[in-house]
Amino acid sequence: MVRRPGSKTRLRAYLLAHAGEVLDSDTLRAVAESSEWARRLRELRDEEGMEILSHNDRAGMKPGQYVLASLNLQPAFARGMSKETRALVLDRNGFTCQMCGAAAGEPHPYDEGKKTRLHIGHIIDKSQGGTDDPGNLRAICSVCNEGAANITLVRPDAAKLLAQIRRAPGTDQVVVLDWLMRKYGDEAKRRLEAM
Ligand SMILES: [Zn+2]
Numbered sequence: 001m002v003r004r005p006g007s008k009t010r011l012r013a014y015l016l017a018h019a020g021e022v023l024d025s026d027t028l029r030a031v032a033e034s035s036e037w038a039r040r041l042r043e044l045r046d047e048e049g050m051e052i053l054s055h056n057d058r059a060g061m062k063p064g065q066y067v068l069a070s071l072n073l074q075p076a077f078a079r080g081m082s083k084e085t086r087a088l089v090l091d092r093n094g095f096t097c098q099m100c101g102a103a104a105g106e107p108h109p110y111d112e113g114k115k116t117r118l119h120i121g122h123i124i125d126k127s128q129g130g131t132d133d134p135g136n137l138r139a140i141c142s143v144c145n146e147g148a149a150n151i152t153l154v155r156p157d158a159a160k161l162l163a164q165i166r167r168a169p170g171t172d173q174v175v176v177l178d179w180l181m182r183k184y185g186d187e188a189k190r191r192l193e194a195m
Contacts, residue, residue: 007031007040015044019070022065028041053067053068054066055113056115089137090118096137097144099141104139124136133186148193
């Protein structure tokens with residue numbers, strides 16, 4: 001008896017045959033013939049490195065739409081990386097993209113329709129001799145990772161930041177204050193007491 005290919009195998013083959021096409025969840029569920037189709041899709045993305053993008057990664061896509069963006073697989077290191085290394089890098093970077101400053105899970109500043117999803121990238125590219133050592137890793141959002149924010153964003157210095165904040169509306173300044181309080185609450189308390 002010939003065993004039918006499993007739902008992951010069917011999904012993989014279908015995605016490869018339809019690379020670049022936007023596919024909806026009904027199609028993928030039908031291909032997988034399984035209610036677990038979304039989990040299988042995640043495995044193909046996270047474990048096999050297929051570049052499967054959703055509305056969280058690409059402007060103009062709706063929830064429930066997916067596209068295999070390229071036939072290239074993501075570098076093996078991202079898949080082989082331990083949960084601990086990933087958590088260490090994300091924590092060190094404050095769960096914030098180190099290129100554009102977008103925070104994980106929040107709407108992306110350059111595309112409000114997208115939730116920011118963080119990946120781990122190299123600081124010095126492997127082709128330039130960079131290593132997989134945690135010291136050479138940083139959090140980077142899918143927008144920057146995809147090169148959508150292709151202007152190289154120079155990290156602003158304190159003077160530039162303050163100038164920006166000063167001319168922002170008060171309501172936005174309070175958003176900055178809230179964020180700083182969440183991050184530096186204890187430090188703020190100490191400084192207030194010393195004043
Ligand atoms: Zn980014």
